[in-house]
Amino acid sequence: xxxxxxxxxxxxxxxxxxxxxxxxxxxxxxxxxxxxxxxxxxxxxxxxxxxxxxxxxxxxxxxxxxxxxxxxxxxxxxxxxxxxxxxxxxxxxxxxxxxxxxxxxxxxxxxxxxxxxxxxxxxxxxxxxxxxxxxxxxxxxxxxxxxxxxxxxxxxxxxxxxxxxxxxxxxxxxxxxxxxxxxxxxxxxxxxxxxxxxxxxxxxxxxxxxxxxxxxxxxxxxxx
Amino acid sequence: xxxxxxxxxxxxxxxxxxxxxxxxxxxxxxxxxxxxxxxxxxxxxxxxxxxxxxxxxxxxxxxxxxxxxxxxxxxxxxxxxxxxxxxxxxxxxxxxxxxxxxxxxxxxxxxxxxxxxxxxxxxxxxxxxxxxxxxxxxxxxxxxxxxxxxxxxxxxxxxxxxxxxxxxxxxxxxxxxxxxxxxxxxxxxxxxxxxxxxxxxxxxxxxxxxxxxxxxxxxxxxxx
Numbered sequence: 286x287x288x289x290x291x292x293x294x295x296x297x298x299x300x301x302x303x304x305x306x307x308x309x310x311x312x313x314x315x316x317x318x319x320x321x322x323x324x325x326x327x328x329x330x331x332x333x334x335x336x337x338x339x340x341x342x343x344x345x346x347x348x349x350x351x352x353x354x355x356x357x358x359x360x361x362x363x364x365x366x367x368x369x370x371x372x373x374x375x376x377x378x379x380x381x382x383x384x385x386x387x388x389x390x391x392x393x394x395x396x397x398x399x400x401x402x403x404x405x406x407x408x409x410x411x412x413x414x415x416x417x418x419x420x421x422x423x424x425x426x427x428x429x430x431x432x433x434x435x436x437x438x439x440x441x442x443x444x445x446x447x448x449x450x451x452x453x454x455x456x457x458x459x460x461x462x463x464x465x466x467x468x469x470x471x472x473x474x475x476x477x478x479x480x481x482x483x484x485x486x487x488x489x490x491x492x493x494x495x496x497x498x499x500x501x502x503x504x505x506x507x508x509x
Numbered sequence: 510x511x512x513x514x515x516x517x518x519x520x521x522x523x524x525x526x527x528x529x530x531x532x533x534x535x536x537x538x539x540x541x542x543x544x545x546x547x548x549x550x551x552x553x554x555x556x557x558x559x560x561x562x563x564x565x566x567x568x569x570x571x572x573x574x575x576x577x578x579x580x581x582x583x584x585x586x587x588x589x590x591x592x593x594x595x596x597x598x599x600x601x602x603x604x605x606x607x608x609x610x611x612x613x614x615x616x617x618x619x620x621x622x623x624x625x626x627x628x629x630x631x632x633x634x635x636x637x638x639x640x641x642x643x644x645x646x647x648x649x650x651x652x653x654x655x656x657x658x659x660x661x662x663x664x665x666x667x668x669x670x671x672x673x674x675x676x677x678x679x680x681x682x683x684x685x686x687x688x689x690x691x692x693x694x695x696x697x698x699x700x701x702x703x704x705x706x707x708x709x710x711x712x713x714x715x716x717x718x719x720x721x722x723x724x725x726x727x728x729x730x731x732x733x
Contacts (some may be wrong), residue, residue, distance in 0.1 A: 294709070308691075321563045327705065348652070349654075349655060351658075351659035355658075355659055357658055357659075376644070376679040377635065377641075377644040378642075378644040378647075378648065379647070379648055380645075380648040381546065381642060381652065407552075409633035409636075409637060410633065412633075412637050413633060413636050413637060413640065415642075416640035416641060416644060417601075417602045417640060418602075419640075419644050419647070420602040420603060420640060420643050420644060420647070421602040421604075422647075423602075423603070423643070423646075423647040423650070424602065424603055424604040424605050425653070426647070426650070426651070427573070427605040427650070428575075428605065429636050430650070430654050431573060431575070431605075433658065434575075434579075434657065434694065435575035435579055435581075436582055471589070497711075508510070
């Protein structure tokens, strides 16, 4: 029964699916769960190793957290994405801790970390797939790092707003300045100041509902 | 002849060495070079894909560079370390560019990127080894990122100086403020200000020769 549920999805998502034994396909499905994480749930942290998460629908945010509670968003995962760092307890070469939160109600298939470790020990192709997925995230993180460390604030904010508009298809970004700052790994004051500057330039309108983009062309130019 | 030279080292460094065919061992040695990079050489950048570098003796610095020329050091490699990102042109999941400079005269064995790609295509264990090495560097980079983004400057500087003392065994760090700032991904003014503060506290002495640590115990406390 489990297999009938998981296999159609795993077949599409895992390039190694047809290369492993029938028994291993069973094993993976037997150790999988279909879980829905409500919006706001902390799914993974240093003490809790969630497993390999296949996000079917929703949004997960992966971030690091300082001792003082400061957050930096590394990346967000969307429909069809795979989260390997949530199985970091079995990835020996990963020595850092990330946190994963559900940012929307998120429907996931979750393969337990230990089942994943067992099956990837038997199948080099699974190990390669997992490591390649992790290295792709390394690339995402390097991009974030360059943004934070090298880029001017106006450009970073413009890129963030353009990405949100492209992702949601709406001209309104329904987030508070605090939330935007958190996503960008910046301070609220800095974001507020820059948004006010954008507003005086007629690029955005600020309201209680969030940020409305009023001049998309100029915003895109800033993001270049 | 090439094989007689490279094999003793590769045998020690590569866990997969005994698991690949005789022909592949020959192939790897035939596509290897023994190179000495003089101090200051840029070994790898976006346009030049050096290959997989095994550092026998010396020091390599891996860093990212902004369009405006700002540098952030990601990590340094020392005797016996392996540099995979210098073969990034053949690592598909790596989509960012790093630069690698020889910081001291560095004796290296270099396996060409394309030979590495060919042989790792035939041998899953080589691919796994390469990816695991890359993921370990991901962990290093996350550590740097947390340092830069989360940590207070006094602690970062103390950690940097402690690491240098531990690495060289000398109480004198023979670097300019400019160089220290570059290694730490900070600004010279910030480093100078903090060093002056350390000097007034009697933790260091500043001179033309560099920074002399005069109170190691307090420096270590700051680094905790």
